[in-house]
Amino acid sequence: MAAAVKVSSVFRKSLFKGKVAIVTGGGTGIGKAITQELLHLGCKVMIASRNIERIQKAAEEMRSTVVPNKPTNLAHMQCNIRKEDNVKDLISSTLKQFGKIDYVVNNGGGQFPSPASNISVKGWNAVIDTNLTGTFIVCREVYNQWMEQNGGVIVNIIADMWKGFPTMSHTGAARAGVDNLTKTLAIEWAPDGVRVNSVAPGSFIYSETAAANYGDSKIFHHMLDVVPVKRLGTPEEVSSCVCYLLSPAASLISGETVKVDGAASLHNTKYEIRVSK
Ligand SMILES: CCCCCCCCC/C=C/C(=O)SCCNC(=O)CCNC(=O)[C@H](O)C(C)(C)COP(=O)(O)OP(=O)(O)OC[C@H]1O[C@@H](n2cnc3c(N)ncnc32)[C@H](O)[C@@H]1OP(=O)(O)O
Numbered sequence: 001m002a003a004a005v006k007v008s009s010v011f012r013k014s015l016f017k018g019k020v021a022i023v024t025g026g027g028t029g030i031g032k033a034i035t036q037e038l039l040h041l042g043c044k045v046m047i048a049s050r051n052i053e054r055i056q057k058a059a060e061e062m063r064s065t066v067v068p069n070k071p072t073n074l075a076h077m078q079c080n081i082r083k084e085d086n087v088k089d090l091i092s093s094t095l096k097q098f099g100k101i102d103y104v105v106n107n108g109g110g111q112f113p114s115p116a117s118n119i120s121v122k123g124w125n126a127v128i129d130t131n132l133t134g135t136f137i138v139c140r141e142v143y144n145q146w147m148e149q150n151g152g153v154i155v156n157i158i159a160d161m162w163k164g165f166p167t168m169s170h171t172g173a174a175r176a177g178v179d180n181l182t183k184t185l186a187i188e189w190a191p192d193g194v195r196v197n198s199v200a201p202g203s204f205i206y207s208e209t210a211a212a213n214y215g216d217s218k219i220f221h222h223m224l225d226v227v228p229v230k231r232l233g234t235p236e237e238v239s240s241c242v243c244y245l246l247s248p249a250a251s252l253i254s255g256e257t258v259k260v261d262g263a264a265s266l267h268n269t270k271y272e273i274r275v276s277k
């Protein structure tokens with residue numbers, strides 16, 4: 001494997017070899033780290049997101065750097081998780097290509113910063129549709145098409161919204177919704193051998209694409225004065241937790257949300273209360 005690919009070496013490959021995973025948003029940032037780790041462990045992975053040029057380029061790069069001897073272990077396709085037909089197609093295409101689906105990582109998502117008072121209904125709906133409804137559609141569809149009969153594991157990536165999420169009210173509400181959806185699905189689908197968990201990264205996991213989305217390369221650095229570990233987090237520190245939850249080491253863990261934030265959610269928020277008008 002090329003030295004430039006960062007993966008944790010804490011997992012036994014025998015636990016993952018031959019498993020099939022879907023990672024939404026698997027071509028950038030945290031999703032790319034998850035994809036690289038799963039490929040390194042011997043999984044077959046389907047990555048999917050809206051921007052076909054970007055995901056294709058990322059897939060080509062990972063085929064040559066992570067799995068040069070098994071490039072067919074990585075497939076990619078265009079999918080907007082807000083569109084039900086796209087998601088149905090993602091699940092059926094993955095089944096057609098790889099024959100089964102063991103894992104789904106709902107990582108695709110995002111938002112824009114804005115005071116709640118300035119968010120239009122269109123903007124609100126865009127964020128709710130992406131992060132809450134999109135995650136729901138992917139979960140429902142993989143269950144109906146495969147996991148109800150065959151079991152599987154789902155991990156949803158959410159966010160640090162535990163004390164509310166000032167300037168991010170839409171995503172805070174959506175991610176809190178996914179935290180609760182995780183518990184419901186874990187109960188409803190446990191008899192079918194399906195586990196459902198979430199991972200909540202702190203708001204300081206450096207991702208170049210995420211910073212570009214906000215138009216501020218230092219956006220995560222601004223958080224550092226309220227981050228107890230006094231450093232940025234890495235996508236690989238999130239992916240190792242995701243892999244743990246996917247693995248049999250977590251066979252009795254379901255309906256749980258694991259915070260990957262170095263205790264940041266226990267401490268202060270960055271938001272400064274404004275002076276009353
Ligand atoms: C401060 C401290 C924080 C500190 C923050 C520290 C980091 C926090 C931690 C979290 C980190 C991450 O999640 S990192 C992940 C970052 N990555 C992403 O966010 C990528 C995915 N996000 C997106 O694609 C977009 O944000 C999202 C809105 C969800 C979807 O965009 P689309 O263009 O597809 O949406 P559409 O359906 O076309 O609707 C667009 C409408 O959304 C609204 N809208 C979209 N962008 C807007 C913007 N920048 N400002 C206002 N409004 C906007 C407008 O109403 C748009 O309508 P019109 O007015 O008609 O155009």
Ligand SMILES: NC(=O)C1=CN([C@@H]2O[C@H](COP(=O)(O)OP(=O)(O)OC[C@H]3O[C@@H](n4cnc5c(N)ncnc54)[C@H](OP(=O)(O)O)[C@@H]3O)[C@@H](O)[C@H]2O)C=CC1
Pocket residue numbers: 024025026027028029030031048049050051052054055079080081082107108109110111130134157158159160200201202203204205206207208209210213
């Ligand atoms: N970085 C951080 O500090 C934190 C990140 N998170 C969350 O982690 C996840 C990954 O973020 P990160 O890697 O940092 O940022 P990125 O912007 O790199 O990742 C977001 C990914 O989601 C995909 N995506 C967005 N909307 C959709 C959609 N409608 N359908 C399918 N795919 C979509 C994007 O691809 P495309 O544009 O091609 O669709 C992109 O690959 C996100 O859910 C994010 O909100 C949560 C807390 C903190």
